[in-house]
Ligand SMILES: Nc1ncnc2c1ncn2[C@@H]1O[C@H](COP(=O)(O)OP(=O)(O)OP(=O)(O)O)[C@@H](O)[C@H]1O
């Protein structure tokens with residue numbers, strides 16, 4: 352079914368530019384956060400985005416989610432230009448973004464209730480995804496009773512419960528300890544492969560960027576532009592062999608590190624001169 | 625100090641009250657002047673008298689009505705102005721001096737103005753309660769709504785909540801609830817003071833009226849018998865809100 356429309360990109364970005372104004376004054380300083388981003392993200396693809404801090408990754412993701420609008424350019428989702436958040440895209444937040452006054456089930460069910468689903472049906476869907484992330488025992492717990500890793504599982508279950516084909520994730524595992532993170536990377540890969548999700552995944556972690564990705568998007572330091580898009584040609588599933596020792600992994604990682612490092616060195620040089 | 629169990633705290637409180645009452649009773653007997661310090665027994669007798677004649681229940685219901693009316697009006701005004709201040713820096717800087725002034729001005733000082741503007745009937749009395757209570761509510765609304773977590777707004781919007789009004793009710797107010805209740809608790813305490821002021825300095829009525837009229841007749845035992853329910857009312861309403869705060873178990 353999907354194959355018939357596979358030539359339509361899941362997401363297409365055309366000439367995205369975004370400037371921020373730093374205060375309310377009329378003669379305030381402005382920051383050019385994104386300077387013309389063009390990109391096509393294929394259906395079912397896992398795209399990771401990496402780049403120096405402040406290069407506009409979060410801004411780009413918020414624009415893809417239509418949480419903010421670009422000054423110029425267009426976001427096209429499955430062939431349709433979009434200007435507000437929609438059911439085809441679901442976000443997972445770095446700080447988990449759970450409502451502290453809602454229990455796990457009420458957090459997961461939230462997007463469905465907003466969209467006026469029948470309560471019983473919504474509960475069933477939500478329960479399915481809570482089970483999927485392995486939190487059946489914590490259905491009625493509150494976020495503050497859960498560890499960071501568990502909270503992000505709730506965040507993931509919530510995004511999955513929308514049924515969106517596209518997951519937008521902003522450093523989702525950034526605030527989670529290293530061992531839990533590895534486990535969650537594995538689970539995320541499993542789920543996304545099963546359900547053929549298109550994923551846009553921001554990270555600061557080179558290993559994570561390469562490990563998860565079909566393609567890695569490297570952004571250049573601000574103003575944000577696409578510096579390079581790199582294919583990661585590693586067999587899947589990737590967790591049942593030593594990916595990190597694989598020749599391709601090592602090569603791609605080294606290349607990314609080289610590029611990132613150049614960027615940082617140039618920046619340091621500019622700052623000191 | 626060691627943490628105390630609830631039971632220990634209860635015991636300490638009860639012992640404290642007993643000691644207090646015994647000292648009172650003994651010194652009242654020694655002093656033997658019921659105008660200055662009536663014995664506990666006389667106060668309890670007076671309280672019983674107030675109860676069976678129905679004076680207390682009438683007075684108490686008038687007071688509670690006044691307090692609740694005042695707090696509702698104060699909350700409404702507090703919400704509108706508080707939301708305005710939270711949204712607009714200009715509104716904040718324009719209104720802030722007056723609100724700070726109102727906060728520190730004893731309500732009693734404003735009574736003559738209220739009399740002239742609103743009369744000494746129910747509207748005037750409600751106004752006194754509002755003046756006493758509105759500022760803490762307003763500031764708590766303003767700070768609660770201003771600091772509301774931007775992240776959760778993004779979450780709600782990304783999952784399909786549309787429009788400022790829906791966000792206000794689904795996220796901002798809910799997230800600010802602990803701050804709002806703390807403000808309301810403060811406001812209720814001040815509202816009780818405003819209520820007593822209104823009932824004694826405008827037309828007499830309610831508990832305040834009882835205190836004032838028995839005071840004028842130098843019936844000190846009845847004065848004490850009327851003060852007691854006033855304090856209990858204050859404590860009751862404040863601890864009710866405190867209990868609601870504690871039920872917000874996410875903090
Ligand atoms: N709401 C905003 N108002 C003003 N400036 C902003 C705003 N959001 C982002 N910026 C600026 O835009 C630039 C890009 O920010 P962004 O958060 O997208 O970077 P990032 O790549 O996600 O950084 P990090 O890796 O640290 O998360 C930064 O210079 C930032 O200061």
Ligand SMILES: [Mg+2]
Nearest residue numbers: 408409410521
């Ligand atoms: Mg970011």
